[in-house]
Amino acid sequence: MSSMASERNLQPALDAIRVKFLASLETRLAELDALTTMIKSGDKGSRVWEEVRLRVHRIAGVAGSLGFPALGARSARLDTAIEQYIAEPSSADEATILAALDDLLDDIDAILEDGN
Amino acid sequence: MRILAVDDDPIILELVTTVLSDAGYEDVVTAGSAEQAMTVISTVERPFECFLLDILMPGIDGVALCGEIRANPLYRATPILMVSRLDEKHHFDRAFAAGASDYVTKPFDATEFRVRLGLAEQMQRQQAQLAAAQHGKPDREKPRLSEAFMLDDVPFSIANHALESYLQGVPGGVGGMQCFALKLANAVEIHRKASGNDYEFVINSLADAVTEVLAGANYFISHSGNGVISFVVHGAIDMTEEEVARAVMTEVGMLDLRLADGSQVSPDVVVGSSSVSRLTSRSARIATMREAVMNAEGIADAVAGGKIVLQEQPRDSLLDRLFGGLAA
Incomplete structure (x- = not known):
């Protein structure tokens, strides 16, 4: 969200929302x-x-706006x-969709481990 | 501008509120579902002036909510902006059919957000001025000739601004689009004679004639001002452009239009058209609609200039000449 970041007073508020998004991940x-396990079982x-x-749709809707474009794009493709x-x-x-879902979970895992 | 933003994800609502605040819109109410939004709408003391609706929500989705809001007479013309990802535009046909005015895309872009909200505010202000001007008057004031007023109770009618947004935002896909413009060649004369809401009655009657022809097809129709009715057919239709135009002119020819004073009016109409593939760029789609309008207006000008006479020759011969071009 580069154009957002350029706004004068917006960045601190966006940073705070980004922290909340990370916590919600x-x-x-x-x-x-849990849902994936249900399907697999x-x-x-x-x-x-x-x-x-x-x-997945919710993640796709917000990730790109909070500085996670790859997560946003992957979620959007999976959502569709x-x-x-x-x-x-x-x-x-x-099986293909489940594999894509696993990849998304791996992405989220990596973001959480990375902590940013 | 008082805004109701609806989304099932609290983080998106917080993001939307923050972006709106940054753009200068502080009077924002949020709802986490369509059901909650309907409760808020029915209980709020001060009406909303703009709505921002997420499309996909559990339970009632954003498109159905849009339809519910539009069905409320208080919000008949209030801007409703759908919030959607760029790759979700396939929902747009449904959203605009339900009464959406415009859209904003995710991920949010500050510039786009400001532009879209600015347009919505402009639209809302015009509606408020119109309502204030009409307040307390026994009869509606005659609209200006150039005013792109909303069609009244015409199937699939949308605001002129919304039609442009639709053409800009509609996704590529199978099937093309046919853009048409009906021009009332003697609009100036009819507008001058008309009093009260006579002129709106004439325009609505012409639009109704168009919808008779398009029954069963997928289309949007809008009044663009200056006696022009624009309509776009999207998806399959079992008529060629020329057949649609001919059928519309025949349907209009059967209208018996009388003004409030009992006098009869004979609308001289011409129909311009242009087709486009959905795969072309959004600017090309807008250009196609303008081409249809210019096509109709060009013929109408020729009529006014005496190059073509509408009333004094058999209908079929006239149509052949219209579609054969002005040099025919």
Whole structure:
């Protein structure tokens, strides 16, 4: 969000929101992890995928604005893939989407470990 | 400007509030769901002047909320901005059909945010001035000829500004778009004769004639001022551009329009068109609509200049000449 960063008084407020976002990532990761486990253990109802999508969508909506463009872009791609998969399950391979979801969880993990 | 921002993620709401505050908008109320937003809207003492709605939310989504807000007479013309990622623009057809005025994209960009909010504020101010001007008057004041007033109760009608935003924001995809402009060639004369809301009645009747032809198709229609009605057909339609234009002119020809004093008016209309692929750039899509308007206005000017006579020849012959170009 470079153009945002250039605004005079905005950066301190954005930094504070960024800290809150980082703090929330742990909960988001845990929730997504639990939902992924449910799917892998055989709960393949579309409701579970909708819950996954909602969480991925939220990350996609905010990450890019808070200085995590790669996380934002990966989440956005996954969000779109899940949306299509829910609408038409035959349009995609669930294993591929699960692999992409695992990659996203790894990204979040790395950001949390990095601490910034 | 009093704003209601709706999003199911509290961090996004905090971000939106911060960005709005930085842009000078401090009077902001937030809601974490569409359901909560509807409660806030129904209980608030001072009405909102602008809405910012996330599209995807659990339960009632942002598009459905947009429709609910638009159905409230108090918010019939209030700016509603949808908040969307750039790659989510495939929801735009639904959002604009539900009454959205414009959109802002995520990740947020300060400049874009200011521009979009500035446009919304300008739109809101015009609506407020219009409402104030009409307050206490038994009959609505006749709009200026150039005023792009909203069509009344016409299916898929949107504000002229929203039509432009739609053309700018609509995503690429399969299927093209056909842009049309209906020009009321004798708008000046009819506007001069009209009193009260007669002129709006004529424009709305012409728009209704267009919607009769487009029944079953996907389209948006808008009044652009100066006797021009712009409409864009998106998605499949089983008529060519020329067939649409001919059908509209035939439909208009069957209208029996009478002003409040009982006098009959005969609208002289021409229809210009231009088509474009959704894959072209947004500026190309805007240019295509302008081309359709210029096409219609060019023919109308020719009519006014006596190069083409609308009333004194068989309809089919006239249409052939119109579509054959001014040199025909």
